[in-house]
Amino acid sequence: MLNATEQNRCFFEQMQQPNLIRNVQTDFVLYQQGDVLVPTSVNEAHPDNGWVVSPLTQIIGYAQDELPKLRSVALRALSRILIAVLSGPLRLAKLDRLQVLNNQCLSTNVYSDQWQHLNLAQLRQLAVEKFPHHTVMLRSLNATQNAAIIHQAQQDGWLPVVTRQVYLYRDHDRWWARHNARIDDRLLQQPDWRFQLLDPNDKAQMARAERLYNQLYIDKYSRHNVQFSADWFRVFSANGLLELYGLFYRNQLVGIAGLYGVDQTLTAPVIGYDTDQPIQRALYRRLIAFVIRYAMDRQLTLNLSAGSPDFKRRRGGEAAIEYSYIYVRHLSFYRRSVWRLLSGLSRYFYRPLLERFKL
Incomplete structure (x- = not known):
């Protein structure tokens, strides 16, 4: 970065x-x-x-x-x-x-x-x-x-x-001590699933990224949330402002996680997934597990923002006003x-x- x-x-x-x-x-x-x-x-x-x-x-x-x-x-x-x-x-x-x-x-x-x-x-x-x-x-x-x-x-x-009230992850041991965190982390090892950086020059991937984000943050949550365009995904990824990862299931792009950080601080302002997928595929859990693992491996302080408070506490998140x-x-x-x-x-x-x- x-x-x-x-x-x-x-x-x-x-x-x-x-x-x-x-x-x-x-x-x-x-x-x-x-x-x-x-x-x-x-x-x-x-x-x-x-x-x-x-x-x-x-x-x-x-x-x-x-x-x-x-x-x-x-x-x-x-x-x-x-x-x-x-x-x-x-x-x-x-x-x-x-x-x-x-x-x-x-x-x-x-x-x-x-x-x-x-x-x-x-x-x-x-x-x-x-x-x-x-x-x-x-x-x-x-x-x-x-x-x-x-x-x-x-x-x-x-x-x-x-x-x-936001939730912070800055202690590897606190995170790993949580049963839910270890279960979710194992999802990252399953076959047929992979994360990879998306290509900002691939117009189809950028359009898909916008749609996946909108399905969660705009359609499901609120139209008042930030509405990033496909051009925003392209420009910010191409210029090193955003690390945009895709979650693929059997080579189909079904989720995204966008990471933005500076120095030792990281946040994940972009999370999105195909809300039409079966809930058993645990797309949100996989995306958050990837983000937390990314931060813990690099000894970064992750600010995982607000929302889903019980979910985040069960995975070691520290509440902060x-x-x-x-x-x-x-x-x-x-x-x-x-x-x-x-x-x-x-x-x-x-x-x-x-x-x-x-x-």
Whole structure:
């Protein structure tokens, strides 16, 4: 994989191409502090913008997606009214007038070791001077991996907003001690199954990769998830930003795992499989087993993001509360107040729910 400087420059250059991510409408600027390059998304409000650049989508869009799961008709109706009532004040606060530092537009942004020595206050000042009416955000921070960044943010007056509970794998012995982990790892040795890097110049493979990802993350989970195009798979793979592996069963491509990392940190923002395949083929278990084995063999810290919490705990995942940190001191009183309210609600109501129910 590329080093941090090469990766950030390459990412910034590739994201100048339009429509690589179908549901993300944003521009990119490149900040620099010494040798550290910081690609940053900058946007206003766009309807149904991807949640990686849109707090409105993350709050309102996903809430709307959850409504059909409520069995009670009355509760669904009440929830729909509450969402509508909240939507107006949040839009008035211009939550989506936003710049996100180090935004890779993935479910989990990763931070290089360079961030341990970066002066966050100076970077924030540069960002505010360039876009004085935009909220400044850092996504995907947790105390286990990003304690130094969080400390600087707290010292500089940033607000924490709890976003999710993610699962980390950084201890080979903890992983291997779990019975489920060892069972899944044996799946990687079965005949008729193999993993191999996909060819970015093979248009059919890239189109198939997009379809497999969409079957899981868009069709099954939510249309608000990041919608990577076949061109995104091609460009990011060809330029060394993504290691895209295919899972083949008897030479048929039935699953994909895309790995994105820097220094000693790895994440798997792309997981997809043919949801029409029989459940007995255990495609999701095979893909996750491959990703964890890849990280453990290379002594990397794997951030396996949120979702499927019980599944991940049973395979040795360590829970960590994830935050976005927000800088709003330069904004109007109303906009600051809304962000402070969201920060308080997330810390005192949402976080206890995540921890109590092990979500």
